[in-house]
Amino acid sequence: DKERITAAIARAERKTSGEIRVHVDQSDGEDPVRRAEEVFADLGIDRTKARNGVLFYLAVSQRQFVILGDEGINQKVPEGFWTGIRDAVLTRFKAGLFVEGLTEGINLAGEALAAYFPYQRDDTDELSNEVSIS
Numbered sequence: 001d002k003e004r005i006t007a008a009i010a011r012a013e014r015k016t017s018g019e020i021r022v023h024v025d026q027s028d029g030e031d032p033v034r035r036a037e038e039v040f041a042d043l044g045i046d047r048t049k050a051r052n053g054v055l056f057y058l059a060v061s062q063r064q065f066v067i068l069g070d071e072g073i074n075q076k077v078p079e080g081f082w083t084g085i086r087d088a089v090l091t092r093f094k095a096g097l098f099v100e101g102l103t104e105g106i107n108l109a110g111e112a113l114a115a116y117f118p119y120q121r122d123d124t125d126e127l128s129n130e131v132s133i134s
């Protein structure tokens with residue numbers, strides 16, 4: 001399953017210079033949005049050149065899903081940019097389809113980000129495509 005998600009990220013990043021990371025959090029208790037912000041910083045998502053990293057954060061036990069984009073994205077995209085993507089992912093999650101939900105969200109994010117951050121020929125993989133788990 002991790003490989004399928006990693007492959008989806010690699011595919012999406014061939015369309016956009018944006019960097020997508022997925023983090024699965026198995027701990028519980030803390031506010032998911034705050035945890036997502038901590039993970040965002042811990043993974044260095046705020047350190048890409050164009051500030052166009054995005055985190056898909058899944059808190060398993062709380063069944064919470066958060067998408068956090070860096071400031072380069074937030075400055076360019078319209079409000080509610082992530083809402084449709086988030087809803088599509090959550091619809092799959094509710095049906096118990098976690099990998100499908102994440103890969104669909106990654107695909108949609110890649111397509112959406114491509115309009116604002118097209119793929120550059122000299123692109124480097126600034127953030128690992130591996131799923132991180134804590």
Ligand code: CA
Pocket residue numbers: 013016017018019123124125126
């Ligand atoms: Ca890249």
Ligand code: CA
Pocket residue numbers: 013019020125126127128129
């Ligand atoms: Ca990457």
